[in-house]
Amino acid sequence: MRFRILGPLEVWSDKEGWSAIGAPKWRSLLACLLVRPGQLISTESLILELWGDSPPAKANNLVSIYVHRLRRLIGDSEGRLLVYRAPGYLLRIAPGDLDLEEFERLVAEGRSALAAAEPQRAAGLLAEALGLWRGRLLADVAPSTLISTEAERGNELRLDAAELRAEADLACGRAAQLVPELRRLVGENPIREGLWLLLISALDEAGRHAEALDTYTQARQVIADELGVDPGAELQELYARLLAADASSARPRKRPIKADLPAVHAPGAVPGESAGSARPADAGTAAAAPGASADHLVEVEALIGAEDGSGPHGEGSGTIAVGAVAAAAGVVEEPASLPPPRPTQLPADIGDFTGREAQVRHLSEMLVQDEAASSPGAVRIAVVAGAAGLGKTALAVHAAHQVSSAFPDGQLYVDLFGASARPAAPGEVLARFLRDVGVDGDKVPVGDDERAALYRTRLTGRRMLILLDNAKDAAQVRPLLPGSASCAVLVTTRNRTPDLASTRFVDLHVLEDTEALTLFSRIVDDDRPAAEPDATAEVLLACAGLPLAIRICAARLAARTHWRIATLANRLRNEQRRLDELETGDLAVRSSFQVSYDSLHAGRHGISPARVFRLLGLWHGASISLPAAAALFGESDDDVADALETLVDANLLESPAADWYQFHDLLRVYATERAQEEESEADRTEAVGRLLRWYLETGEAAADAVAPRRYRVPREPAAPGYPPLEFGAVDEALAWYGDERANVVTATLQAAAAGLHDIAWRLPPNLFPLFNRRGNWTDCVTSHRVAVESVRKTADRLGEAWVLDRLGWSLARLRDEEAFGYLEQALAIRRELGDTRGEAQSAIGLSEGYLKVRGPGEEAVKYLRHAADLLRPTDMLSLRAVALNNLGEVHLDLGDLDAAAECCAEARDIWREIGGYGEGWALHNLGRVYLALGRVGDAATSLTDAIGAHRASGELAGQATALKYLGHARLAASDPGEARTSWTQALSIFEQIDERAEAAEVAASLASLPRS
Secondary structure, three states, rough: EEEEEOOEEEEEEEOEEEOOOHHHHHHHHHHHHOOOOOEEEEEEHHHHHOOOOOOOHHHHHHHHHHHHHHHHHHHOOOOOEEEEEEEEEEEOOOOOOHHHHHHHHHHHHHHHHOOOOOHHHHHHHHHHHHHOOOOOOOOOOOOOOHHHHHHHHHHHHHHHHHHHHHHHHHHHOOHHHHHHHHHHHHOOOOOOOOHHHHHHHHHOOOOOHHHHHHHHHHHHHHHHHHHHOOOHHHHHHHHHHHHHHHHOOOOOOOOOOOOOOOOOOOOOOOOOOOOOOOOOOOOOOOEOOOOOHHHHHHHHHHHHHHHHHHOOOOOOOHHHHHHHHHHHHOEEHHHHHHHOOOOOOOOOOOOOOOOHHHHHHHHHHHHOHHHHHHHOOOOOOEEEEEEOOHHHHHHHHHHHHHHHHHOOOOOOEOOOOOOOOOOOOOOHHHHHHHHHHOOOOOHHOOHHHHHHHHHHHHHHHOEEEEEEEEOOOOHHHHHHOOOOOOOOOEEEOOOOOOOOEEEEEEEEOOHHHHHHHHHHHHHOOOOHHHHHHHHHHHHHHHHHOHHHHHHHHHHHHHHOOOHHHHHHHHHHHHHHHHHHHHHEEOEEHHHHHHHHHOOOOOOOOOOOOOHHHHHHHOOOOOEEEHHHHHHHOHHHHHHHHHHHHHHOOOOOOEEEEEEEEOOOOOHHHHHHHHHHOOOOHHHHHHHHHHHHHHHHHHHHHHHHHHOOOOOOOOOOOOOOOOOOOOOOHHHHHHHHHHHHHHHHHHHHHHHHHHHOOHHHHHHHHOOOHHHHHHHOOHHHHHHHHHHHHHHHHHHOOOHHHHHHHHHHHHHHHHOOOOOOHHHHHHHHHHHHOOOOHHHHHHHHHHHHHHHHHHHHOOOHHHHEEEHHHHHHOOOOHHHHHHHHHHHHHHHHHHHHHHHHHHOOOHHHHHHHHHOOOHHHHHHHHHHHHHHEEEEEHHHHHHHHHHHHHHHHOOOHHHHHHHHHHHHHHHOOOOOOHHHHHHHHHHHHHHHHHOOHHHHHHHHHHHHHHOOO
16 A cells, blocks of 8 residues: 655555545544554554544544544555554555655665765656655644654755755756755755755856855854854855855865765654414404404403403413403304414434534524515425435434424424335325314314315414424425414425425435444443444444444444444444344334335336346446446436436435446445345346446447557457447547546456456456556556456466556556566467467567666667567558657667667658557657757657647656656757746646656756746
């Protein structure tokens, strides 16, 4: 595993390349371990670094959870790299896997080379070392005692290296170019005498003697002002020599070499209810007799309210008095009725409700917002939507209790059983609600529409909260909505209901790590998780943030006090039995999922969303695109999209981007289980085979678009399957590969695991042009290693040669000595089979190995000449052009410019005749030849054309390399501004494709430019 800390913290993965770590606490924890590689750091120290003097109550457990998250991130599920040893953790780093250690190695070699009077070599090594820096050490990690200390140490190491490189550059005669950079460094570090010493020496050697003397005066003044002392002995001695040289007009040219610069050390030890609710219309209603004044009645009622203190809306004695006075006034009154009931039907709140503070606050605000601010008559509706087991009901009930005082006329609650086979009928719910608000049973209308109308009438003006739990859809909810803005409605559902008017949504997701740990600890017992932090973290990871799963695990442990948490963690490791373990009493994750699964209705166009759900469980990838899903199901994109979106609406599937889908971890397990139980083995095999063959054939189509004239892997006879994608342009093919990059590696692994070895070995070499264009050599190696095992099981000798050749080539690009063994095996097999073109291809690969791993030499020339000779009588012009271009590059590196120009020109002419991406490489090698010959204008023209050709073919490495040499051409033409532009673009691409040595070289070139 590789890590970068010379700048923002980044981790390398085969799927994603270099990537940052999003969670700040994970990042801080990993940073602490990386600055002490191989050293044990106690959990107590880590807690102090992460939280300072105010750690959370469960800090030990949180550290364990973060460790498990990091292990998953770096592919270390067994804890072999990130190791626990009491009382803490250590991180094992292989040599070369941490950029800081690589920097220190290069600096040490550069120091040795400088001491051995090899300044040219020293300058190169030190420039490469400095090129590894991308900013301040651990720039995106929160400061703490350890991190701040290491950042300061890193700054010192970087400055030491910069001084050493300046020493080497001075020894190489580059004094004039060094002055601007040294002025910048002195400005940033004004009390560092070594930099003043180098700047004065550089000015003197550049012929700027008076400036050198003047600069000493500046140095003396700054040091005196800042430190209150005179400059050190070295600076004073240099000043004396300058004065002496000035006096004699014969300035010495010898510089002092700082042999006593500090060594670069490896990382080591450090250091109220409302009183204004409207009276219901049926409470003490009176009918006026003919001739009676309604205004007079209201007047009398007000008087009585004033006498008994009840007011116009009072209850009890005030209501009776109104009737008596009304009779005396000639008003005929119906018999007085009792006040309407005040239902309080909310289920009990959950005592161990944990987290979700933001969601509770958001729901509360939505439910109690000022009704005057909304449209007249608009009912406030809040919907909590989410998958099974996320705790929607618990959240809704908890939030409802928080705001219950804002609804003094009561709260109605009903479970609508929307995810079950028999959802509650709205008419039946209305009948119950009407009885609950005071309508006699025999007064409840028969028809649903009449019930809904009376329900709205009864709730008009009343402040009531209605909680509709487990709703199926908008059609089930709509009749149960009141018609008054004084009421609010809270709905929970597993299905999204965007067609409800005036609705606000809270999409519920899994618990954060801290929330999950708090919930688990409250149920189990605070002491047990603290005693077994690693086992606790493993259990919570298996629960994947699902509150129901966490409650089940915690409840099981609470009921089994003799169990260690590690016991349950061990039982949860078996993914095939995980859902069996997540069950206790009437709580079961499987049952919860089953309800949602069983509620899936038949899809349109005859496609069953339930079958789509379970077949998706057969795919091993982290996500799947719509076209790939269509291949899995053997149906059209449009038809499959309907089924997939049905699953998204049912919260059985997530859609992180348009036409992309993924499972929650436990839902994936359940989907796989459904497929195993409900699909025949033949149907499962057919579906997986259809998908993997689609990846093979689509990959071939993408490679055809990118490299149409390549020497191809022999195609197998066409087999029935799902039609692959087609690509009209290189950009389309590369965009598909960019989106599916992780999945094509997964497809190779799954094909091998499923015994589909013919697909497993063909897929990687077919995708080789795509790996090549994007420089994804680690992915290429990973998939080809699997392909080697598969092709040997098929006993296909020609196929074996193909896979060995591509694997060897990939390793050569990574500068790995292992490349030679694979390439030599491939060459031998192709000779044995009489595959002339293949033999030439493997010979070119071997030359690439010598070039990348051992440098240009006669071995590389021999193999390339052999390849070119083999291909001369064939019609394989593209492969011959590759051989000629590479031969020209070797001649160029060996200094034979005439031979280089001849080979590269012939390669360029072939590519122009047949068309193809190789023209860019021939053009840029010609540009290099012109540059070496001093033909700067021709070099710039050829390199500019090369960049255009590389961009057209999507060749990232080619673009960066041509830009690098174009920068040199621009500088030679006295245009440092254009040189900076070219090198900046080159550096960006080299970093993107992880060409670290090239990036370091370009960074050094940029650093050598004068500051504008």
